[in-house]
Amino acid sequence: MTAKLDTQTLRNLDQAHHLHPFTDFKDYAAHGGKIISRAEHIYLYDSDGNKIQDAMSGLWCCNLGYDQDSIKQAVFDQLQELPYYNNFFRCSNQPAVELASKLCELTPERFQHVFFTNSGSEANDTQIKLVHRYFDLLGKPNKKHIISRNNAYHGSTIAASSLGGMKSMHEQTMGLNYVHHIEQPHWYECGGDMSEAEFGLHAAQALADKIDELGEENIAAFIAEPVQGAGGVIIPPDSYWPAVKKILEERDILFIADEVICGFGRTGNWFGFETYDIEPDLVTFAKAVTNGFMPLGGCLVADKVSNVLLNGAGDFAHGLTYSGHPASCAAGLATMAVYEDTGIIESSARDLAPHFNAQLQSLVDHPIVGQVRSKGLFAAVELTDDKAARTRIAPDSAAAVYCRDVAIEDGLMVRQTGDAMIMAPPFVTERHEIDNLVAKLTVALDKTARQFGIS
Ligand SMILES: Cc1ncc(COP(=O)(O)O)c(C=O)c1O
Incomplete structure (x- = not known):
């Protein structure tokens, strides 16, 4: 293993030399990103020591989390x-x-x-x-x-x-x-x-x-x-x-x-x-x-x-x-x-997925939630400023991008597509960790509603 570099050095080198996938190169070169240094169970740790719950199984791939010796x-x-x-x-x-x-x-x-x-x-x-x-x-x-x-x-x-x-x-x-x-x-x-x-x-x-x-x-x-x-x-x-x-x-x-x-x-x-x-x-x-x-x-x-x-x-x-x-x-x-x-595919479908879905359904009445949909351990929460018309809150998915960013800031790795908040948690997530996911997402939705003046 190479010697660990400090965060600032890593960020400087990253911004100077590394072209990232699906990324605005100009914006990244100016502002940089997060250096992920290690992972355990369903948690990521960045180089500043922040702990982030991964609700995306990496990029929909680490279904078994990060341990698996x-x-x-x-x-x-x-x-x-x-x-x-x-x-x-x-x-x-x-x-x-x-x-x-x-x-x-x-x-x-x-x-x-x-x-x-x-x-x-x-x-x-x-x-x-x-x-x-x-x-x-x-x-x-x-x-x-x-x-x-x-x-x-x-x-x-x-x-x-x-x-x-x-x-x-x-x-x-x-x-x-x-x-x-x-x-x-x-x-x-x-x-x-x-x-x-x-x-x-x-x-x-x-x-x-x-x-x-x-x-x-x-x-x-x-x-x-x-x-x-x-x-x-x-x-x-x-x-x-x-x-x-x-x-x-x-x-x-x-x-x-x-x-x-x-x-x-x-x-x-x-x-x-x-x-x-x-x-x-x-x-x-x-x-x-x-x-x-x-x-x-x-x-x-x-x-x-x-x-x-x-x-x-x-x-x-x-x-x-x-x-x-x-x-x-x-x-x-x-x-x-x-x-x-x-047997985790079967047991998570039987036990965890219904709990995940039930917890997410509690968001349906949130003022900016237009739809909650899920299948197995796969879900989207659509954001809207008009539940009947299903309209987007702001151009360029600004509301969902804001919601994603505050969620990550608060230690929850979710993704956004259009005005939908996207989740695909690892199958090894425990029930209390699903509850934490939904609690953190709720906080992010509240902050988004405030930010965009919706009550
Ligand atoms: C359905 C689907 N097909 C293909 C791909 C491409 O896979 P890769 O990124 O490994 O090339 C992806 C990646 O997200 C995907 O979601």
């Missing part, structure tokens, strides 16, 4: 044994073999193959190549178009940001011309006067309409997160997924479920597709597969697709230096062991 030890041991070798040129390694098998065991029978990447973005890029290859091999080379949804987040490589439906990302990167975006199932934002049930059907119909517009013979896949995470924890109306499922059953297009956030327990089951009873042909995973401790992502491929891919002649022209990295896969295996041995 078995995962750390597995990585250490693997680095002693085989710190690196690639999976190109007819080579493999034990952790990659075992993790691929384990993931197939944990998912429905039809999933028997895994392609590893380092991240969710790369996994979604890989999905595009897999579905294109699939239809090429079937002699349907026109089937290249992909349908996604407004405000989806599928990552930040060029292909993944193009798949995603984030306007700000599209403004800075020229997207792929074969990706098309349809309505998101976000009733609070887009539902207008429709009931939630009506709007769910309306948003699903957008998929059928887009397929008709582009021609089914030109479409390779529909990609969607079971619950849109980064877009604002958008929990679709109950009518949405059954209607989409029916459309997908009737059409010759593949369905890619992006489980990068929903996967490994976030919505109360191992995968979001189980929570919503939907049947993807391909699954994207990352983040919580290693509890966020090592970079790892990948694609699970169902037999329908892999049977064709495995019969194609010639190489699949795609791969990453670190695909199936032994240390990352060792972390993945150790993480799966914790999920399985402790």
